[in-house]
Amino acid sequence: xxxxxxxxxxxxxxxxxxxxxxxxxxxxxxxxxxxxxxxxxxxxxxxxxxxxxxxxxxxxxxxxxxxxxxxxxxxxxxxxxxxxxxxxxxxxxxxxxxxxxxxxxxxxxxxxxxxxxxxxxxxxxxxxxxxxxxxxxxxxxxxxxxxxxxxxxxxxxxxxxxxxxxxxxxxxxxxxxxxxxxxxxxxxxxxxxxxxxxxxxxxxxxxxxxxxxxxxxxxxxxxxxxxxxxxxxxxxxxxxxxxxxxxxxxxxxxxxxxxxxxxxxxxxxxxxxxxxxxxxxxxxxxxxxxxxxxxxxxxxxxxxxxxxxxxxxxxxxxxxxxxxxxxxxxxxxxxxxxxxxxxxxxxxxxxxxxxxx
Amino acid sequence: xxxxxxxxxxxxxxxxxxxxxxxxxxxxxxxxxxxxxxxxxxxxxxxxxxxxxxxxxxxxxxxxxxxxxxxxxxxxxxxxxxxxxxxxxxxxxxxxxxxxxxxxxxxxxxxxxxxxxxxxxxxxxxxxxxxxxxxxxxxxxxxxxxxxxxxxxxxxxxxxxxxxxxxxxxxxxxxxxxxxxxxxxxxxxxxxxxxxxxxxxxxxxxxxxxxxxxxxxxxxxxxxxxxxxxxxxxxxxxxxxxxxxxxxxxxxxxxxxxxxxxxxxxxxxxxxxxxxxxxxxxxxxxxxxxxxxxxxxxxx
Numbered sequence: 001x002x003x004x005x006x007x008x009x010x011x012x013x014x015x016x017x018x019x020x021x022x023x024x025x026x027x028x029x030x031x032x033x034x035x036x037x038x039x040x041x042x043x044x045x046x047x048x049x050x051x052x053x054x055x056x057x058x059x060x061x062x063x064x065x066x067x068x069x070x071x072x073x074x075x076x077x078x079x080x081x082x083x084x085x086x087x088x089x090x091x092x093x094x095x096x097x098x099x100x101x102x103x104x105x106x107x108x109x110x111x112x113x114x115x116x117x118x119x120x121x122x123x124x125x126x127x128x129x130x131x132x133x134x135x136x137x138x139x140x141x142x143x144x145x146x147x148x149x150x151x152x153x154x155x156x157x158x159x160x161x162x163x164x165x166x167x168x169x170x171x172x173x174x175x176x177x178x179x180x181x182x183x184x185x186x187x188x189x190x191x192x193x194x195x196x197x198x199x200x201x202x203x204x205x206x207x208x209x210x211x212x213x214x215x216x217x218x219x220x221x222x223x224x225x226x227x228x229x230x231x232x233x234x235x236x237x238x239x240x241x242x243x244x245x246x247x248x249x250x251x252x253x254x255x256x257x258x259x260x261x262x263x264x265x266x267x268x269x270x271x272x273x274x275x276x277x278x279x280x281x282x283x284x285x286x287x288x289x290x291x292x293x294x295x296x297x298x299x300x301x302x303x304x305x306x307x308x309x310x311x312x313x314x315x316x317x318x319x320x321x322x323x324x325x326x327x328x329x330x331x332x333x334x335x336x337x338x339x340x341x342x343x344x345x346x347x348x349x350x351x352x353x354x355x356x357x
Numbered sequence: 358x359x360x361x362x363x364x365x366x367x368x369x370x371x372x373x374x375x376x377x378x379x380x381x382x383x384x385x386x387x388x389x390x391x392x393x394x395x396x397x398x399x400x401x402x403x404x405x406x407x408x409x410x411x412x413x414x415x416x417x418x419x420x421x422x423x424x425x426x427x428x429x430x431x432x433x434x435x436x437x438x439x440x441x442x443x444x445x446x447x448x449x450x451x452x453x454x455x456x457x458x459x460x461x462x463x464x465x466x467x468x469x470x471x472x473x474x475x476x477x478x479x480x481x482x483x484x485x486x487x488x489x490x491x492x493x494x495x496x497x498x499x500x501x502x503x504x505x506x507x508x509x510x511x512x513x514x515x516x517x518x519x520x521x522x523x524x525x526x527x528x529x530x531x532x533x534x535x536x537x538x539x540x541x542x543x544x545x546x547x548x549x550x551x552x553x554x555x556x557x558x559x560x561x562x563x564x565x566x567x568x569x570x571x572x573x574x575x576x577x578x579x580x581x582x583x584x585x586x587x588x589x590x591x592x593x594x595x596x597x598x599x600x601x602x603x604x605x606x607x608x609x610x611x612x613x614x615x616x617x618x619x620x621x622x623x624x625x626x627x628x629x630x631x632x633x634x635x636x637x638x639x640x641x642x643x644x645x646x647x648x649x650x651x652x653x654x655x656x657x
Contacts, residue, residue, distance in 0.1 A: 078622050082620055082621045085418060085624060107624075218606060218607040219606070220607050227501070228502075231501065231503045233519075341415055343623075344413075344623040344624065344625055345415070347618075348623070351436070351618070355607055355608055356436065356608065357608045
């Protein structure tokens with residue numbers, strides 16, 4: 001069968017066409033996939049439930065109707081931090097949004113890789129509650145918050161704990177679990193137990209070495225600790241209240257207490273890398289994340305508290321995930337300046353002295 | 358110039374052109390792979406080595422310098438040298454166990470006349486279809502406090518309390534062994550298949566028993582191949598990452614995860630690069646030494 005004349009393509013014409021296509025793609029004038037490049041937002045975030053919920057509550061219902069396509073780039077925070085740092089020299093990075101916690105932001109701000117935010121582009125920014133010092137950071141738009149509570153299994157821990165110091169109680173020896181990736185917040189908690197502030201590293205070190213004598217069990221991740229709680233390998237730890245609520249929902253026999261020493265605030269949110277390819281898209285995402293409907297969705301599905309004052313959370317749910325006025329008085333902010341300057345030193349101490357068998 | 362001299366020079370010219378043609382064909386054939394290796398491996402190694410001579414200043418990531426302080430830190434800090442010794446120990450144990458387990462299996466596979474031979478080889482290859490992390494997750498269900506192993510021990514009345522298997526060196530060795538074994542079996546099987554069955558039969562006909570035949574005939578002939586399998590296993594273990602992290606836990610530090618922590622968790626690229634080079638150099642030296650030793654033994 002002969003090819004119709006109109007469809008016949010000489011080798012030269014095909015090569016010219018391919019060259020033109022490649023050139024146009026390189027110049028960014030053609031979409032590589034799906035939406036045009038200027039309507040695509042690359043969201044770099046943790047994977048798992050959090051990423052799924054970002055799609056469920058932000059990407060699909062809020063941004064898609066406005067023509068935005070959000071592409072998730074999912075990885076652990078350490079990998080994403082390393083990638084953002086590695087891309088610092090490039091004129092165009094590969095992500096428009098990086099999801100970080102407050103302590104990550106402090107570290108990344110010191111490395112000068114984040115864009116200073118223009119809050120006039122965020123109509124919802126005025127609703128952000130000013131409980132957290134990180135909310136004042138010009139590089140960070142908060143999304144959700146929780147607090148570090150004492151979590152215990154009432155079957156294994158007979159005396160109801162009142163503070164983080166329960167982990168240091170010899171009566172609880174062999175029942176305490178520590179999560180390796182929570183080294184920053186655990187060190188801050190140790191500083192509070194020693195009567196210091198979250199950035200009192202010297203006090204924290206002494207305190208952690210005391211805890212080491214009681215031989216706590218180390219777990220690589222929150223999930224590994226959850227499994228150990230489930231099998232009753234351990235029965236006492238410190239954990240985000242939101243996580244505790246998730247594990248309670250999954251049937252774990254655990255209770256939580258707001259520690260007398262202080263509730264270390266966990267705030268996670270979004271930043272824009274300095275070399276983000278699509279700034280307009282990035283700002284659209286930040287603003288969408290502060291929508292009351294989004295904030296309410298995360299409270300229901302994930303147990304984290306809204307960071308905006310106009311979100312409405314049902315009283316029963318608020319009682320489970322939130323904090324009473326008295327507990328709110330216990331909220332303390334992480335020492336971000338300390339994190340920016342001494343995070344590597346902290347990790348060294350954690351690995352070489354505290355964690356080392 | 359005589360006619361014969363002219364003819365000779367024409368012949369040598371033609372021979373040179375033929376040689377030149379063969380060389381250019383060879384260059385074209387090996388060119389793409391060479392370029393790929395240079396760009397994808399050698400260039401990053403050179404960059405990494407340059408990084409390892411820089412200084413780390415918290416908050417600044419990397420400061421340009423020409424210093425060996427990162428290497429000095431590694432060899433003077435017992436935490437890091439302990440990680441290196443631990444990695445070497447695990448690599449040697451896993452390699453030895455792999456050989457012990459792989460040799461009989463590979464021999465049987467190589468010599469079997471069964472029509473199911475391909476199926477048996479597929480069974481050996483099958484674990485490679487599952488990723489390391491997934492396999493480690495499987496081992497976690499075996500080694501946990503309420504895992505298969507502990508439940509079995511307790512139901513048999515051998516133990517009353519759970520035995521700690523998870524986050525131990527034992528768990529890491531078993532996990533890496535399971536990952537590496539198929540590679541070693543396949544390497545050894547192809548080596549044994551290359552040895553003529555007649556030489557074994559000759560040994561038997563001269564009165565040698567199976568062990569004597571294996572020691573005096575099979576082993577010397579297969580030694581270079583066995584060494585290749587062992588070196589392969591050793592290198593894989595030295596650079597293991599997922600299994601030590603998932604089965605070794607936070608307190609069992611091997612070199613692969615140590616490199617990752619320096620780069621990703623501490624943003625200390627110069628030291629991470631230095632550790633990478635120490636790991637690479639130690640692996641290369643030991644591999645080369647083993648190779649030399651085997652070659653000398655083989656020749657003798």
